[in-house]
Amino acid sequence: AAGVIQSPRHLIKEKRETATLKCYPIPRHDTVYWYQQGPGQDPQFLISFYEKMQSDKGSIPDRFSAQQFSDYHSELNMSSLELGDSALYFCASSLGGLAGWGTDTQYFGPGTRLTVL
Amino acid sequence: GDSVTQMEGPVTLSEEAFLTINCTYTATGYPSLFWYVQYPGEGLQLLLKATKADDKGSNKGFEATYRKETTSFHLEKGSVQVSDSAVYFCALGADGLTFGKGTHLIIQP
Secondary structure (H helix, E strand, C coil): CCCCEEECCEEEECCCCCEEEEEECCCCCCEEEEEEECCCCCCEEEEEEECCEEEEECCCCCCEEEEECCCCCEEEEECCCCHHHCEEEEEEEECCCCCCCCCCCCEECCCEEEEEC | CCEEEECCCCEEEECCCCEEECEEEECCCCCEEEEEEECCCCCEEEEEEECCCCCEEEECCEEEECECCCCECCEEECCCCHHHCEEEEEEEECCCCEECCCEEEEEEC
16 A cells, blocks of 8 residues: 655755755645654654645744645755754655544654754 | 653563553543554554544554543553564644654563
């Protein structure tokens, strides 16, 4: 079965540079979520999109932005990178994920490991 | 806000031992509850879920019951295997998930 695809899988950047992470959800899934997992930490929810509109917002820094496109793929744009941004970034997708519906299972991608030097 | 508390690890067991990983939560409303497993270097895989009180989620010998009265969702398995060694996350949510800190499970032969 098709899974969530993330690219790139690994990314190395310098401080103050920008990075763009891409996520391709499972076919027919209309909702995308982004999470950040620091070393040895639990995943922290950043932001989600349903039908190309932002549906929920978590602890996403102002330096980061994201969007969902008409083909449902999503991109996370990160600017002015800091050392503390080094982490695994996961994308997840689900079907019909408006906040409050509550039952839709999120399927996670393999993650993008971002290293900021 | 919502929060999840799960037992800290690492938890080390011998093969075929009984496993319990405790998870309690605080939440507004009645969110769905999940257990995800993460193997080294990999993403999160859904292990099981429950969507309402008294629901029991089960998969691959693992079980957890949504207990509203004790706000708990403890993970259990009757006989663990070496291949169960991984980090287990309890989570809740209606949109963005809130995760516990994770429990590192080590199963020794």
